[in-house]
Amino acid sequence: MADPVALGALMLDAALGWPHSLYRRIGHPVGCFARLIDGCETRWNRPERSFAVRRALGIVTVLMLVLSSGGLAWMLARLAAQVPGGLAWTALALFAWPGLAQRSLFDHVRPVAIALETGDLPAARIAVSAIVGRDTAALEECGVARAGIESLAESFCDGVVAPLFWLLVLGLPGIWVYKAINTADSLIGHYEQRWRAFGWAAARTDDLLNIIPARLSGLLLCVAGGGGWRILLRDARNHASPNAGWPEAAMAGALRVRLAGPVSYDGHVHAKPWIGGEGLDAIAGDVGRALAIYRRACILLWLIAAVVAWLS
Template sequence: MAEPIALAALALDAALGWPDGLYRRIGHPVGLFARIIARCEALWNRPGHSFGTRRLLGLLTLALLVTLAGGTGWIVQHQLLAHLGPWGWLAVAAFAWPALAQRSLFDHVRPVTQALARGELPAAREAVSRIVGRDTAMLDETGVSRAAIESLAESFCDGVVAPAFWLLLLGLPGVWAYKAINTADSMIGHREARWRAFGWAAARTDDLANLVPARLSGLLLCLAGPGGWRILWRDAGNHASPNAGWPEAAMAGALGLRLAGPIAYDGVMHDKPWIGDGRSDADGGDIRRALRVYARACLLLWLVAGGLAWAR
């Protein structure tokens, strides 16, 4: 049953995204996760606690969050399938839809290339600042373009492939438990002193949850943009994350670009290794090419979900 649910959820997301009007009225489920995490962090991540105590309380925060998300997902899925008969799977798909971000990711990256095409670098910096964590104020066109392409590649895993994977594997409980873990990692799973202990469980669990989806993402991007295989196998390990390097290396190879490299966060330069061995002077045209590769990779994911549904 999970296969047609995943296919329908992917179709809803591609067609509608998460409409602004809906967001203004009810927000987004991830916002609830964020509020819970922020509240727990304010209560429990106190400097007076020992490193071990803060790590334990971070683990408790994650356990509460996953239990809430997964448990609610299980109850909703069980009730819908039990009471709506043959239409229950469509209702489950509607509840899974907000967990996917195909359309949202495309709609956030496209304004970057549109601003660059108009020659409006400040607008491009503003647009890319909404999707990356690095400093963008001083980026030139190449820096803005690389940032947009890297975010697109990495978010293809976090926002599309991983939610679909867990939806296919465990249904509604799986996809929302994954989104809870991923939200916790994005908020507290950092190496800075404030979060190193409290966010440890979130970061390690997110690494585990993305282990298979990241590699599937790289595979899909290589199939969607031939030319990425060599860079994928050679450079996937050049990223600090055990997972993010896979889709990023695949995209770098497909586009013939060098990605990653030295990056500034909060005014501090980090001398990160390069991924890829092509051009380093990315531009708005490369973002458009990346979006085409991304769209084809999403279609391949649809084919996977549809093939599994047909085989079942």
């Protein structure tokens, strides 16, 4: 077998996640990206500047992220190549490990499932508020379950499939450039007036980098869930994002529930279309079922990583 960098990174992430003790001491690598993005946004995204100037400065910010994250990852890859004894892949796996979030995603969604299954709706609202941006204080059981499942499905792409895909395609620079762009999209890639110009490049670049991973995520979730193909093909485009609808539609179809629909942000209801429209409302047990599908989909990724290592 060739160097199993991706498989090793997946195993490290599944076993350890990103330990709280490590986070308290040094934070997480994406925090460096966030500080750079915040600094650029504070200095450059000023309302007195024209739309065109703010868009251009947003493009410069994305280029800075690509060059800094890709350049540092390239240097780390060169450093790892110096490890003797044919063990360079272990160093590469260590450097790639923090870019994956399979364990972290499971650990964040599992408390939602536990709280709902024990009938503790207030605790479920608190748990789901940590992973979604919508208003959660008044959500009923089905709303909490739906929010948790949607976050799990969408983050399966952003946090697991996409970084692994770019690791396999472009090596260490690939995974860290993706993480930098995805972080930028989450911070500034919004449609609100403040970010529409400055965050345009981050949002469009993130869309581009997720085209293949999002569709692969949908395929994996349907395979892991034993169905959902019809809803995937019919409703994947019922989402404002060109990519997020694919894993969400796959999960909705596999669970036979409806996701998306009307949702409230900052007290304002947004009339989003349903995904899996004829399905039932999600209930407490559906979050646990979604986690089971997610685990099986992650195992499929392990198999893909092993096959790629074997063939490379």
